[in-house]
Amino acid sequence: MSDELLRFRSEFPILDRTTYLISNSLGAMPRSVADAMAGYADTWATRGVRAWEERWWMLAADVGDQIGALMNAPAGSVATHPNVTTCQAVVASCFDFSGKRNKVVYSDMNFPSVMYFWEAQRARGARVHMVKTDDGITVPTERLLDAIDEETLLVPVSHVVFRSASINDAAAIVAKAHAVGAHVVLDTFQSLGTVPVDVRRLNVDFACGGVLKWLCGGPGTAYLYVRPDLARTLAPTFTGWFAHENPFGFEIGPTRYTASSYRFMNGTTPIPALEAARPGLEIVAAAGVDRIREKSVRQTAHLIALADRRGWTVNTPRDPERRGGTVSIDMPRSQEVCRDLLKRDILVDWRPKAGVRMSPHFYTLDQELDTAIAAVEEIVRS
């Protein structure tokens, strides 16, 4: 079977040396990141402070638009931040928790950092309501929807669950939240780049994630989409000079907010991280998320079949419609198995209540899945 996406394989040097099944954690580095880093150093060395005016000031806007294009966000609607936890803080800073509408509804399948952040907002008056999973794999949608009521302000929820790759019903969550006047903060870290995301079709209020996993963009760049009509009404209190309408006026007093995506930013942007993010974003755009998704569904189904044949537990939804890019497989002594796989240059990870997480991406050979599973079998047997 010809696999058109494999033409991108040579762009990723680590694929020559390892079986790379860990894009749910850190996507492989495109070789052109080295040029991007050299370009950054050269710009700094030769242009000095002029680099701000010539390139760096607008870099976050350019990278935001590059990310936005992958999720059908309009130009100028995606801000960048160093990580998703900071994105949550920016969103929280737009709201007041002292009134009757101060409930925050989330799932215990959210990424822990997101949970830790919202739990800490109790000190600022947030009433936090956590909906628990029954099976450790999925979020009970009906119970989550029931918990979203007239007193709910925000619903921070993952699009794809990091532990199990279960896809949440984002459309139903947004519909219920909007019916009662609440806002959804969709964490698309584990979806964008492998599962199609369309923020306009979802009509979601906020979407955030990082570029270091499925977007192959390295650590240090996360994104925050804000629905444009909502953005105009919000005034984040976690703010700074980048959010100012006239930053170089160095005006005294309160912020006059800009209308651009920078409205949701604050201080100086991490230029090296933004430069490093660009090549991966370009490659993912060229590969096409729909094609990536098609391949991912096929390869994750193959991994599940291989695990089933060996009687191992699959902690990932079997329904392809509800499954993201990762397969979590639990086998006897799975944590040790994971360690042994790493020693053999088969790169995967292990998470409690999940097992070994394997994540093929557009650059993965079918044969690598068989190699990884055969290695697990050998390790379990020995």
Ligand SMILES: Cc1ncc(COP(=O)(O)O)c(C=O)c1O
């Ligand atoms: C769904 C999800 N959200 C958030 C994060 C990380 O959050 P942060 O960018 O704040 O480190 C991860 C993984 O690292 C994740 O899988």
